[in-house]
Amino acid sequence: MKAFTNANPRDLPHALTLIQQAHSSGQHASIAGGGSDLLGMIKERIVEPDVVVNLKAIKGLDQIFTYKHGPGLKIGGLATLDSITRHQVIRRQYAVLAEAADSVATPQIRNVGTLAGNVCQRPWCWYFRNGFPCYKAGGNQCFSITGENQFHAIFGGGPSFIVHPSDTAPALVALDAKFHIAGPKGERTATLSEFFVLPRQNAARENSLAPDEVLVAVAIPSAHPGTRSAYHKVMDREAWTHAVVSAAIVLDMDKDVCRSARIVLGGVAPIPWRVPDAERVLTGQRITPELAAKAGEIAVAEAKPLAKNAYKVPLTKAVVRRTVLQLAQRA
Numbered sequence: 033m034k035a036f037t038n039a040n041p042r043d044l045p046h047a048l049t050l051i052q053q054a055h056s057s058g059q060h061a062s063i064a065g066g067g068s069d070l071l072g073m074i075k076e077r078i079v080e081p082d083v084v085v086n087l088k089a090i091k092g093l094d095q096i097f098t099y100k101h102g103p104g105l106k107i108g109g110l111a112t113l114d115s116i117t118r119h120q121v122i123r124r125q126y127a128v129l130a131e132a133a134d135s136v137a138t139p140q141i142r143n144v145g146t147l148a149g150n151v152c153q154r155p156w157c158w159y160f161r162n163g164f165p166c167y168k169a170g171g172n173q174c175f176s177i178t179g180e181n182q183f184h185a186i187f188g189g190g191p192s193f194i195v196h197p198s199d200t201a202p203a204l205v206a207l208d209a210k211f212h213i214a215g216p217k218g219e220r221t222a223t224l225s226e227f228f229v230l231p232r233q234n235a236a237r238e239n240s241l242a243p244d245e246v247l248v249a250v251a252i253p254s255a256h257p258g259t260r261s262a263y264h265k266v267m268d269r270e271a272w273t274h275a276v277v278s279a280a281i282v283l284d285m286d287k288d289v290c291r292s293a294r295i296v297l298g299g300v301a302p303i304p305w306r307v308p309d310a311e312r313v314l315t316g317q318r319i320t321p322e323l324a325a326k327a328g329e330i331a332v333a334e335a336k337p338l339a340k341n342a343y344k345v346p347l348t349k350a351v352v353r354r355t356v357l358q359l360a361q362r363a
């Protein structure tokens with residue numbers, strides 16, 4: 033492990049100054065939330081910062097605010113996954129997010145892991161994490177195409193075929209969240225399509241954050257009465273691991289008729305993967321087992337599996353069908 037300096041800024045402007053000072057003196061600065069992922073990557077020399085800017089001491093960045101109007105919910109980037117899981121309003125009105133946060137890793141990681149760190153975590157592709165010089169490491173090839181691709185993308189792949197590793201990201205997309213970002217030029221807000229980037233847009237990165245920008249908060253619009261949501265995650269072992277396939281689904285229901293739907297898949301694409309055609313088939317309809325099955329079929333219509341991950345296609349179909357039906361039948 034390369035030696036680095038640990039910096040503990042007192043507030044956000046101080047953090048941004050420290051990051052900028054490092055960059056302007058030719059040093060590499062990394063941002064740490066809980067540090068649970070970053071420190072592992074530093075130990076494995078996947079990243080080699082000169083300075084780690086630790087946001088943990090900044091007061092207020094871990095707060096969760098609820099509002100009656102406008103953004104129903106604003107969650108500070110430093111809020112821990114555990115605090116999101118236990119928050120009563122999130123559990124009641126934004127269940128998909130509470131369930132997604134609760135499905136992450138272990139209780140120990142959820143205690144220290146932050147929402148921003150979870151959304152910004154780097155890919156867990158075996159090749160990248162083991163130091164192969166692939167696109168994600170600044171190289172110009174992908175080893176998974178002809179190698180081990182059991183856990184890779186069936187949608188949106190190329191030239192990298194990673195799957196986005198975060199459980200909370202599909203839930204945030206399903207809830208139509210906006211990302212609040214601070215940088216040297218002030219604050220900006222990014223919609224989901226501006227925040228997450230496909231490898232064909234930038235093969236080395238998963239989001240549009242510049243190296244000197246900090247994800248400070250996530251804002252979620254208030255939920256309509258009648259909104260039901262759920263996160264369903266399939267893993268290759270019983271617990272404490274990333275999704276092989278997941279679905280974050282939000283249905284706005286008028287009794288048993290679906291007014292609108294948002295269906296976002298995890299574990300299957302380099303970004304949280306929305307399936308608008310499957311959403312449209314539910315809109316304005318009474319949800320029956322047949323309709324839920326049709327939504328599952330449509331959700332995978334564009335899938336392009338690799339040599340070893342075709343099993344994800346029927347799995348995705350089943351996860352969508354089952355989650356839609358369970359939500360529709362929920363009183």
Ligand SMILES: Cc1cc2nc3c(=O)[nH]c(=O)nc-3n(C[C@H](O)[C@H](O)[C@H](O)COP(=O)(O)OP(=O)(O)OC[C@H]3O[C@@H](n4cnc5c(N)ncnc54)[C@H](O)[C@@H]3O)c2cc1C
Nearest residue numbers: 065066067068069070137145146148149152199247273274
């Ligand atoms: C055994 C194991 C199992 C896991 N299982 C799952 C799982 O099932 N589901 C899942 O979603 N994740 C899983 N993870 C990943 C885990 O959730 C993340 O490591 C954790 O959520 C990261 O949070 P953190 O605050 O500690 O991030 P950090 O380690 O602090 O940061 C992670 C990344 O985000 C960047 N970052 C952090 N905060 C900010 C910010 N505010 N602005 C900009 N960039 C920032 C860092 O620079 C770094 O690149 C697992 C990890 C392990 C080790």
Ligand code: SF4
Nearest residue numbers: 157166174192193194
């Ligand atoms: S899928 Fe992405 S991270 Fe994995 S080897 Fe290919 S380029 Fe690297």
